[in-house]
């Protein structure tokens with residue numbers, strides 16, 4: 001058996017906006033690092049006799065994708081997902097890193113939970129895992145969690161995601177205290193009094209279906225508060241899963257004023273409308289809920305014009321026990337790691353998103369916001385690389401789903417564009433040719 | 436009605452999926468069944484050997500009894516499962532409950548459930564026919580149909596009439612089914628009540644919103660106050676029953692704005708003196724007891740038609 005000395009990706013379209021590159025060329029990986037990139041040129045095999053060579057003609061070679069908002073469910077709900085299965089799904093979707101939210105059981109509000117997650121991640125080795133610690137102990141919204149200790153254990157940000165921080169004073173203190181550790185604060189923006197008992201967007205469809213609605217104002221009011229606190233404290237703030245047109249406008253105006261705010265949306269918010277709920281489809285139940293066509297258009301616009309910085313999946317695995325039930329009783333959320341690339345590719349094909357902007361949204365900006373490595377194909381960097389085939393069409397079937405849970409509204413749909421090769425530290429974590 | 440019309444529904448989940456022809460046909464069949472209820476022997480063998488199970492997750496006396504009488508008059512065997520709690524709090528999922536029932540081969544399941552869309556869930560998991568006897572705040576199709584039947588009996592038509600529904604539109608499946616049914620059949624439907632109880636975009640169902648009760652009732656052919664529930668006070672949707680009665684209740688004076696021959700309907704049970712004064716409820720314009728009588732005929736028609744397609 002010959003020892004593979006490295007990987008040579010040949011003739012791909014190298015899209016590396018961090019280094020202002022978008023040209024055809026080759027990329028050479030050795031010892032887990034990117035050792036040579038030749039946009040516009042070729043890298044010869046040279047003395048490296050035992051390179052594994054991949055013909056990437058017609059494909060995109062991009063920095064490894066980073067999903068800054070996933071739920072890996074471990075510890076506590078391993079029947080839905082584990083760090084192992086979730087990161088395997090990430091690799092299958094083209095991601096080399098994920099940031100996992102702290103709403104596990106127990107909550108990741110202390111260093112021992114953080115360490116447990118990272119040990120599992122290291123053992124699995126399918127993707128980098130960046131744990132997000134809780135803002136408050138138990139995410140109860142009452143007292144600050146130990147940011148310093150959690151950061152030493154490995155967290156990269158804090159959030160009480162899954163629920164809003166109701167108490168404005170606590171949110172202010174979190175922003176301030178996070179400053180000591182340079183941790184970004186991620187807000188799940190929702191006014192719980194307005195959204196209470198709601199199960200879908202409030203509007204024509206909720207009225208038609210007799211389902212309790214969640215008004216768009218529930219999100220916007222809280223975003224308004226978060227922006228006020230971010231500006232007041234001068235601290236960076238990141239808004240998770242933006243779903244409404246007015247939220248995009250609020251963030252845009254705050255950025256124009258110089259507020260240190262960044263924001264993400266999820267593929268379902270630029271792909272589906274509330275009409276997906278018709279027929280009481282619990283696979284279209286999520287929080288924030290799917291909104292109207294006007295909101296979808298505004299989200300797309302926000303991604304194009306920079307009001308929104310990142311696409312994150314909010315990957316939320318649930319078993320059939322939580323989903324094949326009455327609509328009111330069904331859990332919120334859908335899996336997303338394996339559909340993010342094709343759904344974003346639809347924006348590239350149909351809505352004027354440039355491939356470079358797509359890479360910013362799925363890699364460069366998440367790395368920058370979280371302050372982690374990645375998002376670049378510069379030589380000397382760890383070789384986290386994703387190869388995307390923009391033309392590959394496939395039917396997304398339940399059998400294909402790598403995640404332990406299958407709760408996707410996109411099942412049995414024809415999708416186009418997907419990751420075909422995912423490389424982490426120079427090692428292949430997913431190869432579509434092998435499935 | 437088209438000459439080649441056929442009733443093809445296996446389930447009755449809501450009026451929203453019935454066509455005008457379907458509704459006409461159901462009303463016709465119900466009229467023909469109504470005669471049976473006036474016989475001295477109120478029974479025909481039409482559904483002999485068929486099994487009808489009613490699965491009620493919410494307390495209900497009238498609707499359950501009405502369906503049961505309807506089934507018995509058609510000679511079906513009836514069984515009732517009533518549980519005050521939802522299946523979830525009982526520990527068994529709705530799908531499991533339904534699958535267990537299905538294993539005993541009933542011909543039809545009549546379900547009432549506090550959660551909107553639960554009968555739709557049922558039809559995705561079992562093969563038995565399902566009739567929705569009220570799901571959450573979504574629909575109550577047999578009530579909508581019996582209301583259409585009652586109005587048609589008195590007015591000989593639906594088209595061109597004005598129906599005013601007053602009260603808690605947001606939480607009323609009866610209002611939903613009636614808005615859809617009456618507007619589908621060519622009536623105009625105006626809804627009124629406290630703005631806190633008017634659902635957003637209710638116009639999309641076919642209703643016009645009018646916040647003045649008096650204006651809503653003006654020239655109406657049918658006035659339908661809805662039952663107002665005590666919980667609405669606790670949810671900060673209403674200050675008090677006293678204020679509700681004064682500003683949104685239907686009494687002799689407010690009724691003056693309606694057409695002189697206007698009908699007064701109510702899905703029951705009535706909070707007398709709150710949404711409706713006793714003199715109006717029992718007055719000459721009230722057709723509330725006709726509604727109850729027609730309920731049996733409509734439910735006979737639904738059982739007969741659905742089983743004809745099972």
Ligand SMILES: [Zn+2]
Pocket residue numbers: 161162163188240241287
């Ligand atoms: Zn969230």
